[in-house]
Amino acid sequence: MSGMAPQSSVPYTPPPGSYGGPADAGMMGGPTGAGPGIINYNYAEFNYRYLDPKASGLKGAHTIGATLSVALFEPLYLKFGANWGSGQQGGGPGNADYDFASIQAGVGFHTQLISPKLQFVGEAGLIYASLRAQNSALSFSDGAIYARPGLRYALTDGIELNAGVTVSSADKYDSKLLDLGGYFRVMRRFDVGVGLDLGDATRGFRTNLRMRW
Numbered sequence: 001m002s003g004m005a006p007q008s009s010v011p012y013t014p015p016p017g018s019y020g021g022p023a024d025a026g027m028m029g030g031p032t033g034a035g036p037g038i039i040n041y042n043y044a045e046f047n048y049r050y051l052d053p054k055a056s057g058l059k060g061a062h063t064i065g066a067t068l069s070v071a072l073f074e075p076l077y078l079k080f081g082a083n084w085g086s087g088q089q090g091g092g093p094g095n096a097d098y099d100f101a102s103i104q105a106g107v108g109f110h111t112q113l114i115s116p117k118l119q120f121v122g123e124a125g126l127i128y129a130s131l132r133a134q135n136s137a138l139s140f141s142d143g144a145i146y147a148r149p150g151l152r153y154a155l156t157d158g159i160e161l162n163a164g165v166t167v168s169s170a171d172k173y174d175s176k177l178l179d180l181g182g183y184f185r186v187m188r189r190f191d192v193g194v195g196l197d198l199g200d201a202t203r204g205f206r207t208n209l210r211m212r213w
Helices: none
Strands: 043-053 058-071 076-089 097-113 115-132 140-156 159-168 176-185 190-199 202-212
Touching: 043 076, 058 097, 097 140, 176 202
Parallel strands: none
Antiparallel strands: 043 058, 043 202, 058 076, 076 097, 097 115, 115 140, 140 159, 159 176, 176 190, 190 202
């Protein structure tokens, strides 16, 4: 019909550092539109984590945290993270609380395996963890270098599964940690995630909210 502009035939190209399939669907059946793929290296993430120290004098801690990943020129990216929380020392009610905090900064790279749906990631950097308790025997401050090889897999355009192993030079915190997790897209650029962390000094369960761009 006259007066109508022809539709563009140029296909959508996902941004660098992301895996993107067909155009993302809007939430609750809304309009569709292209967005960053579920496997992406530009994102901000907020999390709640229940941290369970294996030390007998400490109970579980409720922690909150944030992570920022920034893609550089392919295939590199930067990652920064921080967590803080508190728990109760063992021995019954009325005992003093303890505080736990950690920060980390690293650089990583990624490459596809077999297809863009399966990617290998490698990260290395610095991590600092601190625990302050009334019982000084349980307190510590520990700075370390770390390395983390891992895998990210796009099961579908809206579901990501991931796993990794972190090894570090830490003496009083996790020197080895296995992490398993998954993300589920709920909006064009937002995902919710769940995960499990199994370390030699702590165990943890986490939930995440991630925004991609």
